[in-house]
Amino acid sequence: MKMSGAQMVCEAIIAEGVRTVFGYPGGAIMNVYDEIYKQNAFRHILTRHEQAAVHAADGYARSTGEVGVAMVTSGPGFTNAVTGLATAYMDSIPLVVISGQVPLSLIGTDGFQEVDAVGISRPCTKHNYLVRSIEDLPRILKEAFYIARSGRPGPVLVDIPKDITGEIGEFVYPESVDLPTYKPRYKGNDRQIKKAVEAILKAKKPLLYVGGGTVLSNAAEGVRAFAELTQIPAVETLMARGVMGARNPLLVGMVGMHGSYAANMAMSETDLIVSLGARFDDRVTGKLSEFARYADIIHIDIDPANIGKIVDVDYPIVGDVGTVVAKMTEMIRERVDPDRYSVWRDILKRYDELHPLGYEDSEEVIKPQWVIERLGERLGGDAIITSDVGQHQMWAAQFYPFDRPRQWINSGGLGTMGFGFPAAIGAKVGNPDKTVINVTGDGSILMNVQELVTAAQYGVPVINVILNNHFLGMVRQWQTFFYDKRYSETDLSFQPDWKALARACGGEGYDVESKEQFDEALDAAIASGKVCFLNVAVDRFENVLPMVPAGGALYNMLLEHKEK
Amino acid sequence: MEKVRRVISVIVANEAQVLARVSGLFAGRGYNIDSLTVAPIPDTQLSHMTIVTHGNRRVIEQIVKQLHKLIPAFKVIEHEQMVEKEMVLIKFPIESPIADIQALCTAYNGGIVNVGTDMLIAMAADEQQRIAHFIEAAKRYHPIEIVRSGVVAMER
Numbered sequence: 055m056k057m058s059g060a061q062m063v064c065e066a067i068i069a070e071g072v073r074t075v076f077g078y079p080g081g082a083i084m085n086v087y088d089e090i091y092k093q094n095a096f097r098h099i100l101t102r103h104e105q106a107a108v109h110a111a112d113g114y115a116r117s118t119g120e121v122g123v124a125m126v127t128s129g130p131g132f133t134n135a136v137t138g139l140a141t142a143y144m145d146s147i148p149l150v151v152i153s154g155q156v157p158l159s160l161i162g163t164d165g166f167q168e169v170d171a172v173g174i175s176r177p178c179t180k181h182n183y184l185v186r187s188i189e190d191l192p193r194i195l196k197e198a199f200y201i202a203r204s205g206r207p208g209p210v211l212v213d214i215p216k217d218i219t220g221e222i223g224e225f226v227y228p229e230s231v232d233l234p235t236y237k238p239r240y241k242g243n244d245r246q247i248k249k250a251v252e253a254i255l256k257a258k259k260p261l262l263y264v265g266g267g268t269v270l271s272n273a274a275e276g277v278r279a280f281a282e283l284t285q286i287p288a289v290e291t292l293m294a295r296g297v298m299g300a301r302n303p304l305l306v307g308m309v310g311m312h313g314s315y316a317a318n319m320a321m322s323e324t325d326l327i328v329s330l331g332a333r334f335d336d337r338v339t340g341k342l343s344e345f346a347r348y349a350d351i352i353h354i355d356i357d358p359a360n361i362g363k364i365v366d367v368d369y370p371i372v373g374d375v376g377t378v379v380a381k382m383t384e385m386i387r388e389r390v391d392p393d394r395y396s397v398w399r400d401i402l403k404r405y406d407e408l409h410p411l412g413y414e415d416s417e418e419v420i421k422p423q424w425v426i427e428r429l430g431e432r433l434g435g436d437a438i439i440t441s442d443v444g445q446h447q448m449w450a451a452q453f454y455p456f457d458r459p460r461q462w463i464n465s466g467g468l469g470t471m472g473f474g475f476p477a478a479i480g481a482k483v484g485n486p487d488k489t490v491i492n493v494t495g496d497g498s499i500l501m502n503v504q505e506l507v508t509a510a511q512y513g514v515p516v517i518n519v520i521l522n523n524h525f526l527g528m529v530r531q532w533q534t535f536f537y538d539k540r541y542s543e544t545d546l547s548f549q550p551d552w553k554a555l556a557r558a559c560g561g562e563g564y565d566v567e568s569k570e571q572f573d574e575a576l577d578a579a580i581a582s583g584k585v586c587f588l589n590v591a592v593d594r595f596e597n598v599l600p601m602v603p604a605g606g607a608l609y610n611m612l613l614e615h616k617e618k
Numbered sequence: 619m620e621k622v623r624r625v626i627s628v629i630v631a632n633e634a635q636v637l638a639r640v641s642g643l644f645a646g647r648g649y650n651i652d653s654l655t656v657a658p659i660p661d662t663q664l665s666h667m668t669i670v671t672h673g674n675r676r677v678i679e680q681i682v683k684q685l686h687k688l689i690p691a692f693k694v695i696e697h698e699q700m701v702e703k704e705m706v707l708i709k710f711p712i713e714s715p716i717a718d719i720q721a722l723c724t725a726y727n728g729g730i731v732n733v734g735t736d737m738l739i740a741m742a743a744d745e746q747q748r749i750a751h752f753i754e755a756a757k758r759y760h761p762i763e764i765v766r767s768g769v770v771a772m773e774r
């Protein structure tokens with residue numbers, strides 16, 4: 055069929071089953087927006103900033119497992135989207151971002167709103183395209199979606215010059231993709247899997263190290279079943295919260311810089327790490343030379359480049375976590391003796407009893423951890439929790455009882471402040487029946503605060519719970535611990551009127567200064583059906599603990615902070 | 619870990635941006651490029667890149683894997699048994715002892731390839747190590763300009 059390049063973009067979006075696109079128009083992408091105007095097959099949500107459009111598409115993707123789509127114009131529209139691309143890239147989130155570009159004839163002339171989009175985005179996309187001819191467009195669109203969601207997922211940018219979206223060409227959307235240079239491997243090597251299984255059977259203190267890849271691979275059920283069958287304890291990374299389920303007796307806790315004592319000790323003392331879609335991030339390993347000194351390592355990852363990147367691996371297995379774990383389960387089923395690891399489980403239980411994850415509650419002031427626990431009691435497995443970056447993020451990860459994968463959405467890899475709110479909007483759009491809470495800080499929320507307007511306009515009742523410590527809290531914590539309390543540029547005592555701010559944009563706001571008020575405000579916020587700010591005044595100087603100081607050994611945790 | 623020299627061939631789809639993807643990968647991840655050559659493979663839609671690099675074992679392994687990960691990368695060969703050649707052009711003043719230079723070139727698979735009014739250009743093609751020796755030897759004739767091609771390699 056003959057149609058314009060702009061129509062092709064819309065047709066591809068429809069053919070891929072995308073229901074919602076987030077974006078922001080401008081000169082170079084106007085042809086596409088004109089076609090969006092004419093169609094009804096998918097919805098477009100106008101965010102108020104391109105960064106937010108990409109984060110919203112990202113939140114949509116993380117919460118639904120589908121590819122998220124965002125659309126931006128050339129030049130500043132694209133550069134605003136870069137943080138969104140980098141955020142998605144670091145966490146392997148499938149996105150297709152379409153950007154307008156100046157007409158082909160102007161490329162390279164420093165034309166108005168020209169920027170080298172493929173050049174800038176190369177290191178923060180899985181792949182990118184500058185479309186040079188209308189004949190290539192259908193194939194490129196198909197490939198973009200395929201590359202975004204297959205293998206190790208990631209964001210793909212398609213940069214389309216304006217004359218190409220305006221040109222008429224023949225449109226046949228390809229049925230399949232033929233990329234001889236790109237063949238992701240899903241099935242692990244059986245011989246390697248067999249060896250890994252033998253190692254597990256021989257180990258005394260094996261540990262499942264569960265990472266975000268298990269979420270991406272939809273492998274949570276299989277991983278839980280494997281743990282259940284073998285009775286091998288598990289630690290979760292920040293990205294994997296929810297995979298094992300908070301009430302799972304085999305879950306030791308979160309591992310890493312702010313992981314639990316027991317989880318970090320488990321990592322330090324295990325004799326066999328079974329890494330499932332995790333990548334030995336420096337926030338997990340701590341000082342490498344001290345990391346898991348007694349352990350052999352089974353590393354299962356769909357991306358071969360992750361294997362052996364940080365640590366030497368004894369049993370490398372390239373493949374999809376879900377597929378490989380299913381195979382391991384089958385091989386081990388008749389042979390495993392779950393009692394074998396009971397001593398090990400007891401050791402970990404004792405570690406947990408020795409230093410359980412906790413905090414000292416107070417009657418005078420609201421403790422931020424209490425807020426998270428209360429949210430958990432009230433909303434539990436139902437809600438989707440997004441977060442920004444800082445102390446609030448770590449408390450949410452530590453204290454919310456995540457029951458299922460895709461319930462917890464945060465920027466773990468890039469650590470992007472400003473991610474949480476737009477991601478929550480995307481998650482709510484993708485899951486209209488779920489309560490969506492963004493746990494945020496008084497610093498982070500201002501980094502995409504304009505999205506109040508978006509959420510109000512489209513009736514997306516996301517609740518922002520601001521753990522307000524009048525500080526850039528996480529940086530303040532490092533200043534307290536490591537910079538002799540020189541609070542350089544972290545004091546946020548000058549505050550907006552949060553209630554008024556939310557209301558001015560069409561939302562609702564609540565100031566919370568006591569536990570009773572919190573419950574009331576949460577009820578009211580949910581009942582309001584509006585986008586909300588819950589401005590919760592919390593203890594200003596609360597610290598996230600335990601903490602492994604950057605570069606320190608994982609087993610050397612600060613468990614409490616004593617004022618000198 | 620001990621540093622080693624490695625010659626890596628990358629067969630890539632012959633498309634826009636592909637050289638930038640490869641060089642950007644090296645720059646972004648802090649890998650070394652000692653030399654890089656690229657040219658189309660006849661009668662295909664592919665190009666052959668030869669990259670000489672060095673690093674410890676983990677770095678080399680990462681380079682190979684990260685190259686593989688590039689969508690247009692078709693094949694990555696970490697050479698072990700290879701024939702490698704590099705070419706060098708050297709310009710000398712016309713007063714130089716032509717016969718001596720000719721003899722030197724012959725020893726390194728080369729010859730005099732151009733003689734002008736005030737200069738002459740000599741060429742040699744050989745293994746990288748030997749090219750280094752050739753250049754060392756040529757220095758005695760006060761070369762005006764030296765251009766090396768970088769290594770091309772083929773697995774035996």
Ligand SMILES: Cc1ncc(C[n+]2csc(CCOP(=O)(O)OP(=O)(O)O)c2C)c(N)n1
Nearest residue numbers: 444445446469471495496497498526527528
């Ligand atoms: C875009 C961006 N800029 C800077 C940082 C560095 N940073 C990490 S945490 C943090 C403080 C966050 O403060 P707030 O949102 O109030 O959360 P809190 O730590 O107080 O809970 C900063 C500035 C970042 N992660 N992202």
